Amino acid sequence: MATPLVELKNIKKYFPVKKGVLGRKNSFVKAVDDVSFAINKGETLGLVGESGCGKSTTGRLIMSLLELTEGQIYFEGNQISGLNDNQIRNTRKNFQMIFQDPYASLNPRMKIRDIINEPLIIHGFNKEERMNRVTELLEIVGLNAYHADRYPHQFSGGQRQRIGIARALAINPKLIIADEPVSALDVSIQSQILNLLKDLQKSFNLTYLFIAHDLSVVEHISDRVGVMYLGKIVEIADKKTLYKNGQHPYTKALLSAVPIPDPKLKRERIILSGDIPSPANPPSGCTFHTRCPLATDICKEKVPKLREIGEGHSVSCHLI
């Protein structure tokens, strides 16, 4: 089998939180808790789950924006975790990120030209190369050369997201981590950006890690999908298998909860009770047991392992 572009092996990120008046007794938010998966070249891996389940933290760990608590990350077969800034500079230019909030992620005092130039300067492009590249990038994402001299506030949300994409593409990355890239956009603009991302993937042979909480959007854009709950992957499979034949009780509940824009469709819905527990104080055993309609005694005690049950289809549940 071909080497995956990126591979995560048992990665963990525990954020320390101070407890108690004296702030002495440390405990941890287990934001990412033993996650392993691979992203193959040219594919889109979707990552879904409810807020706080560790999607963004996973993305930031791959970008080395955060330090791993445990585990290893490989890029094209070479370990990149644990290296220092100098050692990974060359690798890092293969990774770019697109963020949720097109308002907050662009510096309001910088012209679009300078925003897109930033990564080009860091990676040593000369002035003329940069000039041409900016024009080219703006056109690639559906904007015009004359937009280069404007400021972010002069653009709509969808246009700003296009600028974010142009910047991410600037130095020909191999992997783009898109963290809720369309969540803040209106539906009619959302589809423009989703279509653009698909086109760009084809043109430039990009690999995406697409993080989102909207299951319909993730189904549309992904080849494979991983479902996260409280810092863990509970199920991962190719898109068709996951959406048609998802096995984990949480996957099933998530899918059944999505309102579908078709009034004729009356579905039996699995309504989960209760709230998502805090990752600072996760339940024992299977962390989903407090909300799982199928939980049994063993679920409270024993942590289920993520096991492969079919080709490329893994689930972590005692019943499966």
Next chain:
Amino acid sequence: MTEKMLEIEDLKTYFYGDEGVVKAVDGVTITVNKGETVGVVGESGCGKSVTSLSVMRLLQDTPGEIVDGSIKFEGKSLLNLSEKEMRMIRGNDIAMIFQEPMTSLNPVYKIGKQLEEAIKLHLRYDKKKARIHAVNMLNLVGLPRANEVMNEYPHQLSGGMRQRVMIAMAMACNPKLLIADEPTTALDVTIQAQILELMQQLRNESNTSIMLITHDLGVVAEMCDRVVVMYAGEVVEESDVYTLFENPKHPYTKGLIGSVPKLGQDVEKLDSIPGNVPIPTNMPSGCKFAPRCEFAMDICWKKDPVLLETNDKHACRCWLYQDQEKALEV
């Protein structure tokens, strides 16, 4: 005959600011019948919230002003009421749920106190009875530990719990009309499913009329009997929910429906509406959707079509369905 609960007629609410007049709501007509759930959909800034704030008469703290039109509740005009009379209607006959629960919960008072106060004011219960009713309401909306939650502050609760408290507060006085502005947008999907089910249950039990504002077509399909689609301060289409999804007429409605990926329906490319919503201070003349419309004709740039109802109770604001010849003559 169907009983009319809320009649918004030709409502115009404008904001006067430094950059000029923003015609946030520009001639909107929406009727909500008794026991009916009417969805109001449209993109950010199209005037959904301003419409609901106008009904509740909650524009005082904004530069906004109702400049024309009428709003009737059970046949009586709300616009002529004094602030004191209006206060008795708010929370009593008409309740509102906001997208952000903290806008209607006071951070410095315990949940119990806030609920009790509302119940005492509107239902004129004594303290003891109000407390019992408050706990009952919290149980009804499925809050675990209702008794404890009474003694907690809003910040101690999760987003889903706060939304439940707000629904409990809104439903406590058994309102005839509930206006829910994006009640589940900020929530995770499994929590959203809980809240939507709760709202359906309350509606079935108490026959409350609901005006449900949302940008989520899935929520509309699930919850609503009738749908009003808004674009740039105007209603562009209105029909029962089945017709709207099966046979949308307005190019904007069609574009919206084609833009959302549907679970289990794998399409290579989504439809999309080109361009962006117009800038409110610089609205195009003629049909406001013309700059983004693939069917735009000459007349569309010159004259705004009216919202025309066909005999099947399906209304649409588009020249494709109206007599252009006649319009050009006048």
